[in-house]
Amino acid sequence: MRSNAWMIVARREIVSKLTDRTFVVGTLGLIAILAGVLGVQAFMADRASEYAVVTSSSAAQGMAERVKTVAEAEDDKVRVTLSRAPDDAAATREVRSGDADVWLHEDGDEGWKLTGLDEVPGDVTTPATDAIRDATLTANAASAGTTVDALTRGSAVTTGILEGDADRAGVAKVVGFALAMMFYLASFTFGLALANSVVEEKASRIVEIITTKISVRELLAGKVMGNLTLAFAQMALFVGVGLVGLTFTEYDRFLPAISGAVGWFVVFFVIGFGLLACLWAVAGALASRTEDVQSTSTPLTMLTMAMFFAALLVDGTAKTVLSFVPPFSSIIMPMRVLEGSASWWEALVALAILVVTAGLIVQVAARLYQRSLLQTQGRLSIRQAWSTPT
Template identity: 30%
Template sequence: MSAPLTATRAIGLVARREFLTQVRKKSFLISNGLILVAIVVGIVAMAFLGGGDDDRPRVGVVGTSGLSATLGTIGEATGIPLDLSELPDADAGRAQITDGEIDVALVPGDDGSVTALTESDIDSDLSALLDAAVAQQAQATALTERGVDPADIAAATARATVTVEAIDPPDPEQGQRIILSIVAVVVLYMQILMFGMYVAMGVVEEKSSRVVELLLSTLRPLQLLWGKILGIGAVGLLQLTAYGAVSVGAALATDTLTITGTALGVFASTLGWFVLGFAFFAVLYAAAGSMVSRQEDVNSTSGPLMFVILAMFFAAFSSIDDPEATWSTVLSWIPPFSAVLMPLRIAAGVATPLQIVGTVVLMIVTTALLGVVAAKIYQRSVLRIGRTVTWKEALGR
């Protein structure tokens, strides 16, 4: 006669069964494979379409005068770097403009004037840059003709600059932080909602097919409950890890993301908060599923959970532009809102270590308390086949 299962081994067996059942499905493997490919293709396409030096104005200069050096210096100083090339003559410039190889060809005249050849028009910023470069070059030429070294003039005026001291300087990483925040919020919302529903549907499926009666002949209700939550949660964590690793890896490899430390920190925090957020809702979804006997009745008991998740999602999106708002800071301390607001605050760089630790502890304590209540509902409802168990019956003494 075999020895009875210990609680830990029983939960482990149920979790393993749930995990393998999900990951061995062809639909799971194919859909996730396609999503991972789509993520890589999308990020690579974004990198090719949005970056590089292809956006630099292409300017050709006829001759070997100092105009090219002046253009390059002013372009870098004004934040409009140019792609400069040398042209043998004006005809070569016209030919390259027609072929789309350059945007503007500059032809210096004998009197110091410069003719700008272009296909149709010149951008106003580029036009201002060209005017400044031509004027500076003409000034340098005039000074040289009068025996004054332009370098001496430049050295004498080098210190006559304006220094900008911003009280609240802009964050150069803000754009990337906002993108990371949005991605973290959307992914957490989808994963928590989807895998929470998987728990509820799995409980109802076992209950409606009477499989639960067979399982409970060798397992205790709580062992079955926690085994199911751990198994399905492991699938969700595996899927989220794959999505995150591929996304962050591709983004860093293509320089779509340049804030490596922040990106890895947000990735790690998203995984951690998924575990906490999923655990919070999974126990409640399992309880909601145990109260009904048909799949179509799940929404009647799990509907309130959907509203809470939606409220979390909208609250997080509303605070993306101002994660330091008082209402957002306060709400981030309240479970389960912490699960989506804290990764957002970490991405924005406004979460303190104390807040991170404090919200994690609050989330764990709250989940443990809800787990006790959910386990009570599950034990009282999972074997009651037929009509929907009311909350009063499920919670009654």
């Protein structure tokens, strides 16, 4: 029975949270928001856009047909319908009434003009610009006795990046932000709840009764493992919903790469959260009243915020270095794997450093927790807790 004492404590932590209405409703609410956002994105991505273009002359009608061809070729989710008005006034009335989105007409010697009611959709503007430019260049080149290819030779501009591809880089930034946010929220919310739980038991002296049956270290292990299990389960729910939702978007082709990076994130999350959870428990043990937790946990609050902002703002060499520095590596190294800027062996090295560091910090945290938990004379400093006899 005694060998499983920490499991009993962990079970109590889990049950108390799962029966907390605020925690359950908050978790389900976040899942619903995430599913809703992904659902809307998937719906908008699959939704076809239709635009009505009206003209009022034969020349404009021919140009509108070119625009339609280019627009539908560039985006298979764009549909352009054409209509012909008898004159300019009639075309204007169609736009005002909403029967047409855009009126395409000649603009004197300046070229062509797209006129909308309160805006001109970009899905029409871009292909219209391309189509009109190409048609005009072809006509002007023929008048000059040359060809468009001869006029535009050497003017093509392309883009490229040295590492990876642009689409993956964009997805990596979004997913990396989401992973960093989840780690920050889990570390802060569960950590603060853990610290408050410790100080509440300490202030009510319930902990004195508990420690007559189990050791202080077993109590610490149970609390940390209980909160780690809850945080991991919540994070797994969020990640699972996110990955499933991603399959319904245009970025589903990146799922294999994202899944691999998420696997690394899970491993780093468990070690990193366990490390921080021990320190949050110490913050609660150093306090004697609930009001003291804000003061004893300030360094941890600053650390978790620093980890989050470093993951978002740091780049280049600094990001590479921090990806090996615990506890920053808990977030930054999985992000680098996701971006494709870190290889598997770098992740293993960072994980080994994190595990060793976590082992050392757990030993220190266990001593501080053990020596401060039963001290009720007032808030303790780390130095006082370290030197207090057991």
